[in-house]
Amino acid sequence: MALRLISNPSLVLSSLLIFSTSLSFLSHASDILPQDQPLRDGQTLVSAGGTFELGFFRPGKSAYRYVGIWHRNTSTQSVVWVANRENPVLDSSGSLIVNATGNLVLTDGKGNVVWSTVTSSTQASSNYSMHLSDLGNLALWAGDGTAAWESFDHPTDTFLPGMTIRLDVKKGIRTLFTSWKNPDDPSPGNYTLGLDPLGSAQIFIWEFGSKLVWRSGQYNGQGFTGIIYRPLNSYGFKLMNDIVRQGFMYYTYSTYNNSIQKFVLEPNGVEKCSVLIEDTGEWTTVWEQPVNECEMYNYCGINAKCSVTDTPKCSCLKGFEPKSIGEWGSGNWSGGCVRRTPLDCQNNLSGDGFTKLGSVKLPDLSNWLSLVNDGQECERSCLGNCSCAAYAYTNFGCFTWGHDLIDIYQLADGQYDMFIKLPASELGSKSKVWIPIVIVPIVVVFILATCSFLWWKYRKQIKDLLQNGGKKESLFSGNRSQIEAKIDFSGPSQYGEEGDEGKGSELPLFTFGSIATATSNFSDSNKLGHGGFGHVYKGLLPGGEEIAVKRLSRSSGQGIEEFKNEVILIAKLQHRNLVRLIGCCIEGEEKILIYEYLPNKSLDAFLFDPTKQASLDWKMRFNIIEGIARGLLYLHRDSRLRIVHRDLKASNILLDEEMNPKISDFGMARIFGRGQNQVNTNRVVGTYGYMSPEYAMEGLFSVKSDVYSFGILILEIISGKRNSSFHHIEECPNIVGYAYQLWKEDKAEELIDPSIRSSCPIQQVVRSIHVALLCVQDRVNERPDIPYVILMLSSLSSVLPTPKPPTFRFHGSTDDAGKVESFSTYDVTITMLHGR
Structure with missing residues (x-):
């Protein structure tokens, strides 16, 4: 099939008679542009199946010319990709050509380069060609059959079947779709769409590159949790997620029943999914978001829900109240809500429970607990974690949320329920007066029994210690009651990465003698470094574990407050990018911290x-x-x-x-x-x-x-x-x-x-x-x-x-x-x- 030239037939004939080289150009298929053969304004390439067309076009009322790809056989112009969206050709003198180095180059009538691709090729070759596929992908092919460049890797505002929305944190690649400025101007607009850079597998829309205006919710294998829509897997929509091991994930989809479909990020920031009615050539919109205030990201602020059926649309979650009563009453909900009453576990009580919030778009910033297999275990995991404010168990696992619940949308027919943690007073539970009545005597008996046992076991050492005026080294690092009087371990727990938590208040306490033994009596040969608060030594515990010992100097500026601060914070914080505290020691004037040993020392x-x-x-x-x-x-x-x-x-x-x-x-x-x-x-x-x-x-x-x-x-x-x-x-x-x-x-x-x-x-x-x-x-x-x-x-x-x-x-x-x-x-x- 000869290349289709949409121009004056007489001009084609005269060209054939004058330029014999055009014969070779016409011998190629209509979806291929050979190397060094220009595609001029007025000529087009058509994909083999006749679905897509490539050429010069004028958008709307604009006087400028652009190179783009559009759907054919539609009643209105449907451009899906634009090459020179930031640099239009001012008239109809433009020309597109595959040059000797395998790059696609657009020039104006004066020979100025308006736009070009950037490939890794630097050497001249005669084996390059450009091909337009029936998927709408424009590719530059080298002679060895590899694609040197593809338009699918450089999208504009349209997501087509066969394309990918990709996030590759190792290679620094992130696919972003950018809206047109307006229907007459395809230059980059104010809105972008892509995957959450933190790897949550959600699709986001941003305004001005950073302001988050919409999110899809998690993908559950059939669709997104924040979208009431026909299951996307029926369209061949799927997620490939290997972000943990390989550092990448992507979404892609295929056509459904041979229908022609597209997702477009409109100039107003709305994403539309449309299907072509082939009999009429008209596009029909089957889905779009965001279309109401509740679909806007965090419209009602933290710890609040939005419902389009309520008046007003925003309301605080049960157990919460507006952060600013005045602003909330005036219709400014951005400040969100705060708890009326702290959770009981923060006060070492045990009366926390859950209230159900049904049919919601689950909040943002969730933690997925991969090892939890049922709803009861999911509830227990959240109940036992003071940093967990809510949980939801879905068909794709257990999710928990931290202190603030962000972007909750009450859906009319949503399929997900979440459970918000509240103290007993907010749940209407009866006061558990019997707890101290029963627990206190048990604790007292336990303490007396423990003291009696320790006195019996170490009575000789204690007697010697008393006889020597307390000068003999203690068997304990100060004794636990003394240490706990100085360091309050009952502070609020902090949850760590992936839901891991600094559990419990018990931190291993070491005797000074055991630390001295582990470090060869703080030998200079074991010294790792020094800082303003003392020296750091390498040590070896009896079990073979290597440790780093920070011995605070008596003349340092770090007193008991700084020491207490460091112990509480590091003991409670659990994250792969924070150092892990193994234990501590307070004995006399000695204040020592024991960390995990890191062989490469400091940066x-x-x-x-x-x-x-x-x-x-x-x-x-x-x-x-x-x-x-x-x-x-x-x-x-x-x-x-x-x-x-x-x-x-x-x-x-x-x-x-x-x-x-x-x-x-x-x-x-x-x-x-x-x-x-x-x-x-x-x-x-x-x-x-x-x-x-x-x-x-x-x-x-x-x-x-x-x-x-x-x-x-x-x-x-x-x-x-x-x-x-x-x-x-x-x-x-x-x-x-x-x-x-x-x-x-x-x-x-x-x-x-x-x-x-x-x-x-x-x-x-x-x-x-x-x-x-x-x-x-x-x-x-x-x-x-x-x-x-x-x-x-x-x-x-x-x-x-x-x-x-x-x-x-x-x-x-x-x-x-x-x-x-x-x-x-x-x-x-x-x-x-x-x-x-």
Whole structure:
């Protein structure tokens, strides 16, 4: 079949008579464009089955020309892909050609390149061709039968059968569909659609690249839990999810009964699914979302539900009340709701239960418990976890949710029920007066029996101890009652990754003698390092387990409060990117922490050592950046109470045997109470160069303080240089000023560590520098939060805000505000601010 030329027949005839080379062009099939044969405005390619057509088109009322693919035999123009959506051809002089290096190139009448593909080929060859398939995929084929480029990998606004919506965290690939600006302008609009970058297998729609406006809910094998729609598997819709092992997942679908179908992200942010009625050539919409307020993401705020049949649409969940009565009464529901009464388990009671909320779109940010096999076990798992606020057991497993329940939509005929945890007082349960009456005598008897047993077993040692005036070493590390008086282990539990929880309040306590034995009496040969609060030693327990022992010096700034802080936080927090605490010891003046042993020590040992820098390639460095971000995400959002680390730096990032990062040293961390966004402190602690301006100067800190430190850390990881090493540069006394100057002059790649500069993906590294500069903005409200930082790092397509130039300089000098007095021990600085 000859190539179909939609133009003047007489012009074709004259061309054949004048140009003999056109004969070879016409001998190809109509769905193939051979190399070096131009496709001009007015000519088209048609797929073999006649379903799709490729050529030049003019959208709506526009005067410009674009190259695109559209459905044929429809009553109205139905464009599914646009090549030059950002650079139109101004007239009908455009020409499309496959050049010698295997790239598809669009030029205007003056020979200027308007748009082109980018393939890995660099050598000239005569074996390339372009092919339009009946799926609507435009592919560049090399002579060896491989596809050098496909339009399906570079979608615009339309999801067709055979395409994939993909997330590949290892390769940094994320398929994003972007709406047209308006029906007359196919340039990128305000809305994008893709998979959740955190890997939840949900489809999201964002506005302006970051504002979440809609989510599909989880995929259950037949459809999405947040969509009342015909089961998608009847259309061949399926999910391939290997995010845990291989780091990727994708959705795809096939045609149903040979129907012609498409999903389109409209310019107004609505996703429509349409089917072509072939008899009339008309498209009929079979599904679209979001179409009402309740389908908008978190329309009613946290811990509230939205129902289109209720008046007003928003209401607090049972047991919750509006966070702001005034705003709620005026119709502003964005603040959401808070609990009226804390859960009983937070007060060491046992009266918590559940209330059913039926037919809902399940909330966002769920934890899937893969080892739970039935509803009763799912309920028990949530009931035994103080950080679990709700659960749901569905046909695809057990899901639990943390402190805040986000984006709940009450559906008219939804198929999923969830159960919200409430204290006994909210459930109407009778007061359990009998509990203390029965339990207290049992506890007293147990304590007396235990004391009698211990006295009988260790009576000789106790007698010797009393006779020697208490100078003989105790058999116990202070004894548990003494320690628990200093360290309150009854604080709220924090749930960890994948629902894992820091269970119970018991932390193993070690005697000083056993720790001394494990470390060869704190031998210098076992010393791993030192910091402002003491030395760290490697040890070996009798069972063969290697440990890291942090022995706090008596002259250190860390007192009982810091020690208590670190023990409580690390013992309760469980996450793969946080260091694990094994036990502790308090005996006399000794305060000791026992951690898991990490063979690669801390990040600074690699990053700032010229002999080891090259071993940290970019892939490894980016993995460390992402791991730290995930750890901060857990601290700032996913744990029951937000936690600010306050001393994030390279020496406090430990590396395991696979070079995965773990945040350590929680001695200066602070827990934020419910509803707190910012705290003021009279005691500023941290490290110069990492502290945010508002913290260093005013003692104000928040989660954005950690974001600032994280930005500094990203710049150090990229450059391989300490922040303090830039003081000799007069114009840029720190790494922030230096990085910003390079970025402003389009020389950001000069910041990259020379040992990896030639082998790293420049675009990704420069983007990471851009993200870091956003993290270190002087003003708190201009810094992104950690979820947005992760989104920006994982996506190469979203447009980033422009960072403002840094103006903050802090050198420890005195000013009119007060006196700055600093005390340094190694790399840790404790700063006290004193008003005049």
